[in-house]
Each structure stands twice: as structure tokens, then as C-alpha cells.
Amino acid sequence: MVAKRCALCGQTKELELSHIVPKFVIRYLKKTSLGAIRNKENLNKVVQDGEKHYLLCGDCEDLFSIYETKFANKFFYPYMKDDVKEFNYDSDLYYFLTSVSWRSLYLDILDFVEHSEKVGIDLQIINCLIEKERGMREYLLKKQPNVKGIENHILFFEDIKNMSTELVSTRPHTTFHRSITSYTFFNKELKTYATLTNMMGIILFTLYNKGEKERWENTEITNGVGLIKAANQVIESICADELVLILKDAEQDATKISEKQQEAINKKVKDRPEEFIKSKVFEDLKKDFDLKKGDTDK
Numbered sequence: 485m486v487a488k489r490c491a492l493c494g495q496t497k498e499l500e501l502s503h504i505v506p507k508f509v510i511r512y513l514k515k516t517s518l519g520a521i522r523n524k525e526n527l528n529k530v531v532q533d534g535e536k537h538y539l540l541c542g543d544c545e546d547l548f549s550i551y552e553t554k555f556a557n558k559f560f561y562p563y564m565k566d567d568v569k570e571f572n573y574d575s576d577l578y579y580f581l582t583s584v585s586w587r588s589l590y591l592d593i594l595d596f597v598e599h600s601e602k603v604g605i606d607l608q609i610i611n612c613l614i615e616k617e618r619g620m621r622e623y624l625l626k627k628q629p630n631v632k633g634i635e636n637h638i639l640f641f642e643d644i645k646n647m648s649t650e651l652v653s654t655r656p657h658t659t660f661h662r663s664i665t666s667y668t669f670f671n672k673e674l675k676t677y678a679t680l681t682n683m684m685g686i687i688l689f690t691l692y693n694k695g696e697k698e699r700w701e702n703t704e705i706t707n708g709v710g711l712i713k714a715a716n717q718v719i720e721s722i723c724a725d726e727l728v729l730i731l732k733d734a735e736q737d738a739t740k741i742s743e744k745q746q747e748a749i750n751k752k753v754k755d756r757p758e759e760f761i762k763s764k765v766f767e768d769l770k771k772d773f774d775l776k777k778g779d780t781d782k
């Protein structure tokens with residue numbers, strides 16, 4: 485292995501292959517899936533491990549993994565397995581969320597700079613993102629006690645009963661509960677820049693710039709102690725539109741699954757029907773089939 489510069493501590497060391505979305509989420513998605521996970525870009529290609537990059541040295545990986553383990557045990561598994569809807573948190577949650585968004589932001593900045601014309605990003609936005617990335621890095625390295633000018637929010641994608649007519653066919657439960665993604669986006673007109681990370685229905689937004697007239701209720705995680713509930717959450721922001729885009733993309737992607745792939749899935753269901761009926765996949769599909777057309781309650 486070749487020594488390279490660690491994106492967090494800046495030391496030249498052997499880098500590890502890191503996941504953007506934490507490993508335990510990918511592992512849990514695999515464990516509760518019928519088959520292998522399919523990649524978003526090429527649905528007919530099976531991807532085993534989610535997105536990975538040489539980003540961090542062993543020491544920085546170890547530092548992050550302390551907070552990942554805490555999040556997995558205190559929030560992720562209780563929510564996924566035991567239906568826990570209320571969580572007391574301390575500043576370790578803020579650290580974990582910041583570390584997830586930072587990883588994504590770091591790579592997205594490289595991408596934005598390289599393809600600035602193609603993605604249509606302004607220098608002013610890039611500068612804002614670079615400044616926030618630096619602030620987050622210093623906080624993650626524990627050189628600063630907090631990060632100036634960012635907000636972390638969690639939205640729990642709970643079961644819904646109604647969906648607007650245009651979106652009723654997008655299978656929202658299956659889409660959000662059965663997938664993982666992480667990316668940074670920006671809206672020039674409304675001046676909202678953020679990283680979105682979906683961890684099987686626990687959706688993290690880190691805002692680097694917040695447009696005017698946005699409404700976020702019962703979603704913010706502060707750098708301290710607090711209580712977060714998977715209930716009565718409201719987002720009125722361009723960030724909510726991003727969720728609609730994810731739904732529409734997923735619907736499009738579903739039409740691209742090859743016949744061969746579809747046959748393989750059907751065969752699995754036919755060969756192991758009991759397993760299928762007990763699966764999380766089945767639960768979500770059922771909720772999607774039961775959706776009623778009407779005003780969205782989200």
C-alpha cells in the first residue's frame with residue numbers, strides 16, 4: 485500500500501479504505517435484504533460494499549469508529565429493530581453526524597472543483613463549502629469545541645398513509661428504508677447548501693448555508709444534550725424537495741432493472757416464500773401498496 489495524506493489529520497500514512505455511509509448501516513441493509521445490494525448507477529451490477537474511498541489513516545478511522553459504534557447501539561439498532569422512537573442524546577451524536585457529513589462533503593468538494601462548470605457551481609458556494617469543511621475538520625480533530633455556521637438535522641422517515649397523487653407510485657417506504665446514499669447539493673437561488681445522508685430511513689441533513697423562510701421543526705441535533713423524537717417533524721425547505729427527487733430517481737431506476745435481474749429476484753421469492761413474508765422488504769412493499777392517494781402527511 486502507498487502512503488498518502490490523510491484527509492482528516494493531514495499526516496502522510498497508509499490510508500484505509502473507508503466507507504462514506506458507515507459500515508454498520510451497509511451491513512444491516514445486506515443482512516435484511518433478500519439478495520445483494522444493487523448499485524444506483526448500474527442496477528444490474530451487484531455492489532457488495534457501498535461506496536469506499538482511500539480517505540483516512542488508521543488512527544482517524546479508529547477515532548470515528550468510537551462514535552459510529554455509539555450511534556449504532558444507542559440510535560440505529562433500537563430504531564430499526566425495537567421500534568424505539570425517542571432518544572436522549574449528548575454531544576457524541578453531534579460528533580458522529582458531523583463526521584458522516586464531513587466525509588461526504590470532503591469528496592464532493594473535490595468533485596465540484598474538478599467539474600465546476602458541469603455542475604454549475606459558483607466560486608462563492610465552493611468557498612463557503614471549503615470554509616465549513618475546514619471548521620468541521622478542526623472540530624473533528626478536537627482542536628475546536630464546536631463548528632461555526634452549520635446545523636445538523638435528523639429526519640426519521642416514518643410510515644406514511646397518504647401520498648400526493650404524483651408520488652404514490654414511487655414506493656417511498658421501500659425507497660427510503662431499503663437504501664443508503666450520501667451527497668452534497670446546493671440551490672443557488674434559495675442559497676441553501678447541504679449534505680444529505682440516508683441511512684435506511686434515518687435521514688441526516690447538515691446545512692452549510694440556510695436559505696430564508698425555511699422551517700425545520702423537531703429535527704435539529706445540537707452540540708450538547710437533548711431529546712429527539714421520530715414524531716411531529718416538519719421540514720419546509722429546498723431539502724425536502726431533494727427527498728422528492730430521490731423518490732423520482734428511484735422510480736426511474738426501477739424501470740431499468742433488467743429482465744434477468746427481475747427473474748432472479750422473483751425466483752428467490754418463489755423459492756423461499758416464508759423468508760420473504762417475514763422480511764423487512766415485504767413489510768415496506770406492503771406499506772407502499774397500501775398507500776392512499778391524497779395530501780402527503782409528511
Ligand SMILES: [Zn+2]
Pocket residue numbers: 490491492493494495540541542543544545
Ligand atoms: Zn489521519
